[in-house]
Amino acid sequence: MSRPGPFSQRVHGLPRLGLGVSTEYGAGSQAGALDPRALHRLGHAAFLEVGVEVAKGLDEQARAWAAAGLPTTYHFLDVNLDEPDDLDDGWLGQVRAASRVLAPAWLCGDAGLWHVGPRDRGHMLLLPPVLTGDHAEQMAAGIMALRERVGLEVLPENPPGAFFLGDLDLLGFFARLTEAADTGMVLDCAHLAMYQRWAGREPTDGLDGFPLDRVVELHVAGGTEQDHHGFGFVHDDHGGVVLPDTWAIVERVVAGAVNLKAIVVECERNDVATVVPLFERTAELWS
Amino acid sequence: MSQALHRATVRCLYDPALVARLRAGERLPELSEQEHGWLLAVDPRAWTTDPYRRSRSLTALLDEFPVAAAVRGVRACDGFFSSQAFHRCIQDRGRLALAFGTWLGPVATLELAIARSRRPGPVAGLRLAPGVAAVTVPEGFLAWFVAARAEVLPLETLVGGARPSAAPPTEGDEHLIIEPGVDGPQVGGGSAALNAFLDFCASGTTREAALAEARRLGCEPGDDESLLAELVGDGLLVGGAEGG
Numbered sequence: 001m002s003r004p005g006p007f008s009q010r011v012h013g014l015p016r017l018g019l020g021v022s023t024e025y026g027a028g029s030q031a032g033a034l035d036p037r038a039l040h041r042l043g044h045a046a047f048l049e050v051g052v053e054v055a056k057g058l059d060e061q062a063r064a065w066a067a068a069g070l071p072t073t074y075h076f077l078d079v080n081l082d083e084p085d086d087l088d089d090g091w092l093g094q095v096r097a098a099s100r101v102l103a104p105a106w107l108c109g110d111a112g113l114w115h116v117g118p119r120d121r122g123h124m125l126l127l128p129p130v131l132t133g134d135h136a137e138q139m140a141a142g143i144m145a146l147r148e149r150v151g152l153e154v155l156p157e158n159p160p161g162a163f164f165l166g167d168l169d170l171l172g173f174f175a176r177l178t179e180a181a182d183t184g185m186v187l188d189c190a191h192l193a194m195y196q197r198w199a200g201r202e203p204t205d206g207l208d209g210f211p212l213d214r215v216v217e218l219h220v221a222g223g224t225e226q227d228h229h230g231f232g233f234v235h236d237d238h239g240g241v242v243l244p245d246t247w248a249i250v251e252r253v254v255a256g257a258v259n260l261k262a263i264v265v266e267c268e269r270n271d272v273a274t275v276v277p278l279f280e281r282t283a284e285l286w287s
Numbered sequence: 288m289s290q291a292l293h294r295a296t297v298r299c300l301y302d303p304a305l306v307a308r309l310r311a312g313e314r315l316p317e318l319s320e321q322e323h324g325w326l327l328a329v330d331p332r333a334w335t336t337d338p339y340r341r342s343r344s345l346t347a348l349l350d351e352f353p354v355a356a357a358v359r360g361v362r363a364c365d366g367f368f369s370s371q372a373f374h375r376c377i378q379d380r381g382r383l384a385l386a387f388g389t390w391l392g393p394v395a396t397l398e399l400a401i402a403r404s405r406r407p408g409p410v411a412g413l414r415l416a417p418g419v420a421a422v423t424v425p426e427g428f429l430a431w432f433v434a435a436r437a438e439v440l441p442l443e444t445l446v447g448g449a450r451p452s453a454a455p456p457t458e459g460d461e462h463l464i465i466e467p468g469v470d471g472p473q474v475g476g477g478s479a480a481l482n483a484f485l486d487f488c489a490s491g492t493t494r495e496a497a498l499a500e501a502r503r504l505g506c507e508p509g510d511d512e513s514l515l516a517e518l519v520g521d522g523l524l525v526g527g528a529e530g531g
Contacts, residue, residue, distance in 0.1 A: 082289060082290065083290065113293045113297075116293075116294060116297045116377055116380075117376070117377065117380040117381055117382060117383070118380065118382060120382050120383065120384065120406070121347050121350075121351075121383075121384060122344050122347035122348060122383045122384065123382075123383060125297070127293060127296060127297070129289070130289040130292050130293065130325075132289060134289060135289040138289065162333050162336045163329045163330065163333040165292060165296065165322075165325040165326065165329070166325060167321075167325075226336070228332055228333075228335065228336045229332045230332065231330055231332035231333055231336070233333070233336055
């Protein structure tokens with residue numbers, strides 16, 4: 001349960017989970033998919049971050065992991081934090097039900113647009129937030145409401161994007177968001193690298209002034225550089241090759257994130273042999 | 288409002304024509320000049336980095352409207368994402384499936400009713416049970432629909448350009464009732480009076496108002512009560528037990 005008090009105190013009640021791996025509904029049943037339990041047996045995945053869209057529920061892989069008493073985090077895939085109506089009783093009831101199964105250490109998920117209009121078939125997508133102070137305030141209200149109604153910490157994550165709108169930079173937006181919601185966050189290093197590239201910045205630009213004590217969890221993921229009619233962007237494909245920009249951010253953040261509790265290596269569609277080096281390098285950086 | 292800008296962003300991602308119109312000077316009334324400036328600052332190529340966005344969404348829609356889409360022609364259905372119906376749906380936070388079904392026109396009446404029955408709204412009082420809908424189509428439509436569906440499915444056949452061999456009927460009235468079944472919605476026969484009564488209850492009503500409507504539609508006093516009990520017992524209506 002989320003404890004009362006400011007984040008600076010609450011964060012000390014969160015468990016240190018170590019290195020983990022992510023999954024979402026049906027990921028494990030696809031050909032060539034990663035088996036988190038196999039990775040766990042090799043000592044590389046201490047916890048499972050379960051991506052949940054309540055309309056799909058939990059698959060057998062996630063249920064089996066939780067039934068074995070292994071740690072989890074709950075990564076939402078279906079809530080627009082800036083829309084108060086999105087925290088409806090039906091959705092909250094299903095979040096609580098899934099949380100009873102998973103017993104997650106916390107909730108987390110991209111602070112962006114997960115669905116356009118009501119939750120429905122064909123409505124799901126993911127867009128980054130509009131980088132304005134107003135939008136940060138709206139999302140902060142949603143984070144606080146969700147934290148209160150589910151009783152778990154809610155850690156917003158910086159989403160991916162091929163472009164971004166608004167008058168703040170991404171790190172400035174998340175500094176305002178985490179302060180307004182008095183919460184920690186998930187810093188997705190691959191997503192941040194995408195933003196920095198789009199903004200024409202060096203990978204670690206802006207991190208010196210960023211409140212790294214808010215970073216509770218990191219994501220490390222592979223990506224592929226793409227060229228679309230001369231427009232360069234990174235496809236966040238969770239593949240086996242983590243780009244140098246992403247590693248540079250991981251290295252910089254790990255050194256300063258005093259409240260870091262968990263790192264997820266997002267690699268659910270690769271074989272074990274491909275991803276073990278990613279876990280080894282991440283562990284080395286966090287040692 | 289950030290939400291309005293988000294919705295405009297989605298419209299631009301689906302419809303390069305809108306991006307072109309904005310770049311040519313068109314303005315969306317729901318956005319400020321500053322928000323327009325942010326949209327216009329996006330590299331035009333960035334809007335189309337996902338070439339399969341429309342086809343993925345269309346595939347989801349075809350699943351619910353295979354017959355009407357086949358009549359329209361699957362390739363032509365891609366035009367939905369540039370239509371006013373699409374843009375209005377996104378900006379008004381509507382449901383894409385219902386907007387698509389409406390865009391397809393009268394031939395989609397049955398599939399649209401099924402799609403609506405899958406998405407019951409927050410209706411209170413005496414109302415249709417989840418998954419139940421009443422719909423009136425041209426005479427002979429259900430038989431044509433069943434045959435056409437067999438001709439155009441599975442999805443690979445539909446996407447390959449299959450069309451129904453016969454044109455849909457357009458004359459007369461056939462009253463149908465949709466109910467949830469184990470393997471999906473079941474469509475059976477209704478009647479003008481029964482369908483009118485179920486339509487009356489669709490948006491939620493009171494027991495007294497429903498009884499009055501039943502009498503207006505021809506029920507004898509006394510029979511109205513038994514009709515209501517029968518429809519509740521058959522699972523077509525729910526709620527309203529509190530009366531008044």
